[in-house]
Amino acid sequence: MSALDQIVEPGAGALLTVPAGGRLRIVDLHGNQAVDTLFYDAHDIDNRYSAFDTIRAQQAVYLTTGSRLMSTRGDELGIISDDTCGRHDTVGGACSQESNVIRYGGHTRHQHACRQTFLTLGAHAGIGQRQLTHNVNFFMNVPVTPSGELKFDDGLSAPGRYVEVTASRDLLVLISNCPQINNPCNGWNPTPVQLLGWW
């Protein structure tokens, strides 16, 4: 019996409380769908996910099973406990209307973007602009090379693949199911994902 079973449409999101020891599974129902996700200590949102501390801790760029999701204070917020996709990004950040303008031009200024979802849902937990930080992009493929290049690539995911995070402490999890249509992060076609939770 799951404590959570929820479909999240592209452009929508979720703000979840996951207790320590709880397992949150995100299912990529249709494949190649980026799920932008932030983690906060539920009792102190200043102790929040840190993408680059996470990368340094594992001395590897991509996230997968065994990756410890670290906070700015060096605490383990959660751990990726299962992963049938194999690679997730935490370098590429979230899309915003402003970064869309920079990357794709002024005509994208009023397209919906992950930052809009983060701000809308985060407001319920005191998460505003200052509290937003560099996120995880589950199912997204952002290769980096030995010569220091970075690109957005077609995803490695496929319909039904999933990733599971086990909370190491009580967490707030802020999710935006990415609506981006200007690059291949969602296979040019944003689709719904499923959230499952056990706690």
Next chain:
Amino acid sequence: MKHDIPGDAAWSVPVRAGRAITLTALAENANASMLIIGSDRLDRLNIPDTLKSQMTARIHAGLVLMSDRGLALATVTASTLDWHDCLTGSIPSPLLLLELAKHGLSEADLHGSINFFTKVGIDADARLAFVPGHATVGASVTLRAEQDLLVFISTAPHVLATTPAGGVGVQIGAAEAGGPAGLRPEALRALELVR
């Protein structure tokens, strides 16, 4: 103005639009972890947007450092090194948190930093390894402020380094206009939005 920051210290300085800030390694093992806050004291450096807009995983000359709100904060106008780390962050030292506090800022204002003079190499599987001896004495990098900035510099050793921290010299003066060559259209858009 000039100021030498010793190793294992933290410093903050305003850099007005149109000024240039040059960092110089005073020792082989120097590391200057930098945070950048924009003119409104809320907007700040966004490493993911900076990287994905310019298709790079390292900081080098010819890049514009971009904010959360898609604005140019600074342009890297010159660098003797072609690689400054921006993927491995930095643990905020108590001294750095005090510098933030002096400006009414706190942990909520932390963001992905640039570790100037540090290289953490990437292998074919995107595994990382600290590169000892990347910077030599006298290595330097220059940023031109594109809006009024508040710059924070920590000279604590990089977490993956095995040697003590070296010092970093800072000089702030008039910036040269124009350039650098080779800016991508994305960088030019970020510059245009602050002009």
